[in-house]
Amino acid sequence: MLFHSLHTGSRNRAGRNNQGKITCRHRGSRHARKHRSVGFFNHSFGKYKIISFHYDPFRKCDLALVKHTCNSSYAYIIKAQGMSVNSFLTISYSFSVAFKEFTPGACFSVKAFPLGSFLHFVGNRAASNGVFSNAAGCFCILIQKGDKHCLVKLISGKVNLISSIALASFGKVGNEFFYLKKLKKAGQKRWAGFRPTVRGVAINPVDHPHGGGEGKSTGGRPSVSPWGKLAKK
Known part of the structure; x- marks a missing residue:
């Protein structure tokens, strides 16, 4: 199922700069790709139903296609661990949320989550899309909450100060074992845009x-x- 409104084309640079000169050798001839539109503000808030899971050629993690239960609009969100097809999740700016609403992938303001929660796709300020913990298997931990700011700890050990009304998604990013994938043939490397290197x-x-x-x-x-x-x- 392809939703053209959620996809935008991309140009293959093939290791060349803005003048068309090769700056990185052994690149090019990769498979055509399209960008998937992912973000808190690319869709309306409300309750969503998970329709299916999709591969994203620009990310290590997968995406979940969700459908709004009221206006039947579609959107992409990052697939979290524990998500299942036909389950429901909520995307809202609410500060006080019932505990049962904290399902994998649900999105609320940071200060709505309890301390110690695992979060991903975390914004750093109000009206900001996710800038922390977007890659496969990543997450951050909410370690302190305040009226204006909160502290989150990344898996690198770094502690970041973010706005309390910034949006974040609940849970850890899925596809955590992506690094175990092995290439079956040389052509898979060519699909990824790498050309042969000759001694x-x-x-x-x-x-x-x-x-x-x-x-x-x-x-x-x-x-x-x-x-x-x-x-x-």
Whole structure:
């Protein structure tokens, strides 16, 4: 199911700068991608039903497609651990919330959550989209609440001061085992935009200082780049 209103196109830079010159070698020819619109203010507040889960090519985590129970509008949110299809969640600016409303992915003001809560997609000020704990498996812990500001601790150990009326989602980001995925073939690396890297000794001498010669000869010089600059210190 593709919702064109929630997708925007993206341009593949292929390792080139704004002048079209290659600044990063061995990049390009990746699969076409579209941006998914994710944010607190891309949809109206209220009660939502989780329809399905979707892959996002620009993120390590997955997205959840949700549908508003009143106006039938659709939106994307970050998939949290423990989410299930056909379950319900609430997105609101409320400060006082019943405990049963704290379901995975539910969104409220930071000071509405109890101390010690696991949060993700946390904004740093009012009317701000999530800037902390957006990647797969990430979360932050609410360690202190005040009338104007709250303290959250990131998984890196850093403690950040944020606005008490900033929005945040409940729970931890899903897809926490993404790093265990193994590539099945070389083509998967090509889909991700990485082109082959050829060793200098396997290239012709006109194209690389290490090229040419009989056998695996490097010409007796230290390792250098294709332009003759030292590659090791």
